[in-house]
Structures are given as C-alpha cells and as structure tokens.
Amino acid sequence: MIFFKHANQSIELIDEFLNTIDQGALIFKEGVKNYLFGNRESFLDNLKTLSNLETEADITRRKIENILYTQSLMPQLRGDIMRLLEELDNIIDMAKKSLFQFDVEVPNIPPALNQDLIKLTELSCSAIESVVPAARAYFRSPENVKERIHRVYLFEREADKLADAIKRKVFQELPIARLSEKFHLRYFTLHIETLSDAAQQTADLLSIMAIKRSI
C-alpha cells in the first residue's frame, strides 16, 4: 500500500540489520575458535566475513536513519531507535576489531586456556544473541522486552565471572614467564568480555525504551 511504502521499507531494513548483528556474533564465535585451534585459513575467512557484515550493518543503519528522518517517521521515537541501532552496531564493530587484533597481534595462547576462552566467547556471544530478540520484541511487542533481556544480564554476569577466573589463572597459576605475555592474554580476555558488556548496555537502553513505549 502506498501509505506504508516507507514504513515497510524501514521495517525490512531494521530486520535485515538485526539479522546482520546476529550473524556477526556467530562469525565472531567461529573466528575465535578457529584461531585457538590454529585453523588459520578458516580464521581469515571468518575475519573477512565479519568485516563485510560490519560494513553492511553500517550501510543499513545509515539507510534506516535516512528514511526515518527524511520521511518524518516516528518523530517521538526515532531518536531512541537510532540510539538502539547505534548500540547494536557498536557491538559488531567491537567484535570485528577484536578479531582483527587476533590477526595483527597473534597472541600466544597456552592450550590450557583454550577451553576457558571458548566458553567466554560463547557466553559473550550468547549475550549478544539474546539482546537481538529483545530488540526485535521492542518493535512489535514492547511488553515482552523485559522477559527477554534478563537472559542478557545472566550471560553478562557469567562472562564477567569467567573472565576474572581466566585472568587469575594467567597471572597466578599458568607458568608464563613473561609479564608482557600475561598482559597480552589479559587484554584478549578483556576484548571478548567487553562484548557482553556492550550487550548489557544495549539491554539497559532497551528496558527504558520499552517503558517509554508502554501505553
């Protein structure tokens, strides 16, 4: 219908954007695993895909912004919606940067840490994967947002705990001779953990936005 042309277009773009973020989390998870298991080619492939997804997310976000502002859609809510999309875009940006750091800095990770780092990556990615449905719920049924974001908080808490445990292991238990290597491992743990923090930040924003939308 001609009345809803721009509305339908922006709905499609928002769905596309959320799919991109979801895929980004999956690719990041795969990328870290491939790095830890030494599958260099697959890792580089993941890095390339994630980079493409990040660019795609940026382009889609700008398109949505353009439609919302030029067509004067949702004058009261568009500021909030654009902030939400920026927060989500920030997550995929961070994921890409972290994977790039793996590629550039090539951290020397002791095999004893592999399982812990995989678990940490999975927890952080689960936080992202839970915030995406919460964002979808905001658009269609804001009353369901609250029951979805509690999963994000849970994964974030678990990721925090595990990250602390890994750092303790690195500095106190593992026989790593160089302090620089310890720092290096701590930073990479932090990079992965930060993703869950970003997901939590988005969840906080979503919960306020959902309250504003409830009538």
Add this chain to the structure above:
Amino acid sequence: MLFLLFISSGLFLGWSLGANDASNIFGTAVGSKMVSFRKAAWIASIFVIVGAVFQGRGAATTLTELGSVDALAGAFTVSLCAAITVFLMTRASLPVSTSQAVVGAIIGWTSFTGSQTDYAVLWKIMSTWISGPVLGAVFSALLFLLVRQILRKSKIHVIKLDSLLRIGLIVVGGFGAYSLGANNIANVMGVFVPSAPGIVLDFGLFTIDGVQILFLLGGVAIAVGIFTYSSRVMKTVGQGILALTPEAAFVVVLAQALVLFLFSSSTFSNFISSIGLPPFPLVPVSSTQVVVGAVMGIGLIKGGREIKYKLLGGIALGWLTTPISAGVLTYFALFFVQNVFGLKVSSVVNAVKAHHEPIVYEQGVNHLNLILPTILLLSTILIVFLVYMFFRQQKLRLKAENLVLQQQNQSYTSTKSLNELELKTIQMQNTMLTNKLELKRQELNTILMNISEQRAFLENITNEIAQLVGSSDIQRRDAKLNDLILLLKQRMSFTKEIDDFYKQIDKTHKNFQLVLVEKFPDLTEHEKRLAMLIRLNFASKEIATLMNITSKSVEIARYRLRKKLRLKERENLTDFLKSL
C-alpha cells in the same frame, strides 16, 4: 452591513474558539510533529465549517430555549460580554469555558429584560457541564482499554503503527473538528439565531437557510482563528496537558469527538427517545473540559497517577465563576446599551413567546438560486488549483534542477582543487628532483676536480722520479726520494675523505650507534667505528685502509672488541653486530 457589525462580537468569539479549541483536536499530532500544522489547519477548518453548517442547529436551539435574545443589539451585547469574560479569564490563567460564559451571559440578559428563565433548560445545560467531562473520561477509558488490547494482540511493528496512527489522528481529527463545529457553533452564533436573515441559498445539491448562513460565518471565523493563532497554542498544549503518546492522543481525540457529537446530534437524540429512553440533551459543551476528562480517564486506567486534582478543582470553580462573571457583566453592559446608546436589547413579548413556540425560520424567506454561481465558483477554484499545481510542479522541477546544478558545481570545484593540489605536488617533486640533480652534478664536479688534481699530482711525482733515474748524486737522489715518500704518505692519509665517509655513515646508522652506546657504554670511539665498519661487512683490508692502520692491527682490534662485547667463541661478531 449593520447586521455584520452586530454579529462581529460572535465572530470574535468564533476566532477565539478556533484559536484555543482546535488545539484539543490536533494539539498532540502537531506538537509531536506527526501531522504538519498546515495539514491540520486545513482539515480542522473544513470539518468545523461542515459540522457547524449541517449539524449546528440542535445545540443552538437549546440555547435559544434558555433565552431567545431577539434583538440584534441584545445579541451583540450578550456575545461580546461572553467573549470579554473568556478573554479576561484566559489572561488571568483561570479555567474558562466559552459555553459557560455564553450561558451566564444569556441568564444576564433574561434577568435584565425580565424574561422568564426556563430552569429546566438551565438545569439540563448545567448537568452537561459535569456529564461532558465524565462521559469523556468513560469513553476514553473504554477506548483506551480496547486500543491497548488490540495493539497487544496484533503485535504491529512500531513503524507501521506510527503510519497507522498518523492516518488515525487525521481521521479522528476530522471527526473531532466536525463535532466541534456542530456543538460549539451554538456558543458562537447561538444568540443571533432569532435575528437570522430570512433567506435560503439553493446550491443545487443542497440548500442553506439564514441560520446556516450565520453558522457558516461563525465557522469561517473559527477557521480564521485556527489558521492565525492556533499554531502556538497547539505547540504549547502538545507539551502540556496533551503531552501524550500518539496512541493515547488518538483515544483522547476520539473520545472528545464522540462526546461532542452526542451532545449535538439530533438524530442520535431522536433515536434514544424512540427506544423509550430520555432524549440526549443537545447542549454546547466545553471541548477543553471534555479533553481534561478524557485524559483523566486514561490516567484512571493507568492507576490514577496522572489525575490532576488541582485541574479538576479549577474546572469545578469555573462552573461558578464563569457564568456569574459573564452574567453580571452582561447585565451592566445591557443597561449601558439600552440607556446610554438607546438601542433596543429585547422585545419582551416575543421573548416570552419564544419559550413555547418553535422558531419558524422559513416564513416569508427569499429563495436565491445559486446553482450557476456555485458551478462558476467551483470551476474557478478548480482552475486556480490546477494552475497553482502546475506552477508548483514547475517550481519543484526548477528547484531540483538547481540542486543538481549546485551539486555539479560543487563536484567541479572539488575536482578543480584536487587537480591543483596534484599539480602542486608534481611541481614540488620536480623542484626536489632538480635540487637532487644539482647536488649530484656538484658531487660529480668534485670527483672530476679530484681526479684532475690526482692526475696532476701523479704526473708531478712521475716527472720527479724520471729526473732522479740515472742520477749520479746518490745523496741528493736519496734526499729527493725521501721527500717524495713523505709526500706520498701525506697524500695517502685521505683525512678529509675519511671524515666525510664517517659522517655519512653516522648519519645513516644513527640508531645503531645509540643502541651500541646504550648497551656497551665503555666502548672507545675507535672501537665504535670498528663495530660500525664490521656491521657494514667491510673486509679487514678495507677497514685497515679506512682506519689508517695495518691489517694485523685490525685483527687485534677485532679481538678486543669481541672481549668488550662479551661474545662467546661460537658467536659471530658480524652477525651479533647486525642483530643489534
């Protein structure tokens, strides 16, 4: 003309109504930028006029029943006093309703002229001051629950919902404007109804009588009020009492429109009485108070947090203050009009009759056939509209072309500056190359001069030796040969060239020097030079020449250097120095 002068007070009241009450319909929509003011003003104006002309009679009749102000001067005074009351109370920020002011003014008129006040009608009107907001609250609460339920069940995307609400706000805004015109035109023109002109205009599809002409004028006054002043009121109201979500605004406007419609629809009232219920009173009610009621109805559903008791108290106080102020003002104003200006403010006999006899407007009226003028007018409007659209299209096209041109210009300017920049870079590179070339040329000159000098020197030496060959004076020959040896030795020291060579090396391998000094601070200048030459892969023979020492001394110096650098036997000195 005199008639127009007399109804000017009513028109002023209409302007004031349009300026203030249109915001109750489109306040949220315009305030939240969901609908542009221009669009809202056009829709509100058209529907207000339509509602006033075709459904305004019901509420106006009730006001006439309360007191039929049958002289133009009286009607003018009543209307003016109501307008002044509304104006002054609005300036004093007191809650005021035009309907209540008009009722008070009519009571003032009946008291002054000694006409009988129909208390049943008065009671009917006053009951609506309470029932209006209450009904608004009930409607909005029910509608709110319904809308909330639908939204929760349907799970519409927020962007689509926004588009739907935009259309919804325009539709209910149109309905609200229609109801506002139908209900509130009685406030504006109700007192002039008994003095309405006796003409009927025939437009072919429909006819309008004298009362409807009055209402049309009143409607136009409201529309003028909407266009000239309601913009700022809408923006204020949109952030004040009507600072609602678009969904709630939709409900409030719909509830208000329904209430106003019910209080002005004679069809609905007849339907109610046909099923045995008491007829619905057709009374002008305050749209602002209905809106306040509707907002509070939503507040009640949400848990009562949004109920503003101060506002409610103010409205209740207004039920007393507004009619009393308007009544007293009218009473004194009528005294002046009658006694000072000598104008007739009533014909008492007719006034008493009016309570019991239905008003017959069409007796002895002039029928004017306006079919042809209407067709002509509509055709003119259509032509003007088409011409306007054509020019607008042209203007838009020109604007777009202009924009493209500007963009092209911009792109041309940036390309031009980019080219200039490239040109500058090339010029700079050229200058650099020229300088380099000059430097090389100077170097070549120096080499050439050096070669010439060497050649001259060697020729000189050769000549000297040639003279000495076969010389019998051995003493002189030995002395001369010794001089030549000294000369050659001096020549072999190459002090200047070697200095230049070291300067060049120091410059290019500054970092190596720094690292070496940092790691092995006890190295002598001589050893540092040796380390540098070894790092550069020079052979011992070449090093001996450059350092002006023998090859044997180079070997010894190497050995000492190894010791100072604390190298083990297996470690290669050159590799070590290269790794630094």
